[in-house]
Amino acid sequence: MTAAVESTKTSSAGSLPAGVVTGEDYRTLVSACKAGAYALPAVNVTGTNSLNAVLEAAAAAKSDVIIQLSNGGARFFAGEGLKDEAQARVLGAVSAARHVHLLAQHYGVCVVLHTDHANKKLVPWVEAMLGYSEQEHKRTGKPLFTSHMLDLSEEPIDENLATCARLLKRMSPMGMSLEIELGVTGGEEDGIGAEHDGADNAKLYTQPEDVAKAFKLLSMIGHFSVAASFGNVHGVYAPGNVKLRPEILKGSQDLVQQQFKTPAKPLNLVFHGGSGSEKEKISEAVSYGVFKMNIDTDTQFAFANGVGKFVLENPKAFQHQIDPVDGKPYKKFYDPRKWLRLGEKAMVERLQEAFVDLGSKGKSLAG
Ligand SMILES: [Zn+2]
Secondary structure (H helix, E strand, O other), X not given: OOHHHHHHOOOOOOOEOOEEOOHHHHHHHHHHHHHOOOOEXXXXXXXXXXXXXXXXHHHHHOOOEEEEEOHHHHHHHHOOOOOOHHHHHXXXXXXXXXXXXXXXXXXXXXXXXXXXXXXXXXXXXXXXXXXXXXXXXXXXXXXXXXXXXXXXXXXXXXXXXXXXHHHHHHHHHHOOEEEEEEOOOEOEEOOEEOOOOOOOOHHHEOOHHHHHHHHHHHOOOOOEEEEEOEOOEOOOOOOOOOOOOXXXXXXXXXXXXXXXXXXXXXXXXXXXXOOOOOHHHHHXXXXXXXXXXXXXXXXXXXXXXXXXXXXXXXXXXXXXXXXXXXXXXXXXXXXXXXXXXXXXXXXXXXXXXXXXXXXXXXXXXXX
């Protein structure tokens, strides 16, 4: 190993057990990201194919990783045949979490288990998952999930923060963390998000005063992170439609640091709508204390592209079990393990780029 490679290793490497991290271990991981100025990709999964691809990708990159489910992803994980959607959203998330708990340690990296946007209507979804974490915590001393997100950014700020405080009070005794949203991430994700068009809309930029208000209330209760809006949007749009202003993140960090006399970068910041962002803006955001960048659109496309290429190259195998002209059997082509695996591999490959962009490659804390 060269000296240059050695010096990029964080001093805490090998400090955590591989597998799902919660509580103090999660705090250690978040602090290491901020101290080392790198971030972890938070990848949305909808089934075991995408989920296993994330684990495989993280193991290949020797990076820790965040696995998350949206409410729609959780419902899909449970199977769309389940008629009670509210129940399916809970059971699917729990099923995915149990899958990760069983497998993650065998991939040799640290894995954060998280759920994505929950607006006011979905607060009961989060509360039901907390019920499962409480059972798990009683049994094993660890919650089922590392953290959840509440996105009440469409509500008045005081109502947003009061609900966040109420849930964090329930989560904190289990060592769980809460991600909150201040300001509105543009675009739309699972029907949540915004009809705010135009990147110059003031609502698309988080106000540092709101962040300070959140810090004052929530830092007394437990560990939390902030999805701040700095012009980011969900989805991928034509260049020029999005004006990222990462300096807004620095403004919030500086204000909280001054007002509450904290060390530098007191806030744990989250970057939503990372797909399709310019690499320099990503690096700049990470340097201001972003430890988590969500990625969904780009990995969805990678998976579909991997499958799609194979289908286009072998169209007959998706219409005939045996070739109607020459009698060639297509079993080896239509076997789902063949084409789903190509989707997984394409997703693994796309994620390698994300680990490099975010600077987390080779920095797993797992020992
Ligand atoms: Zn988001």
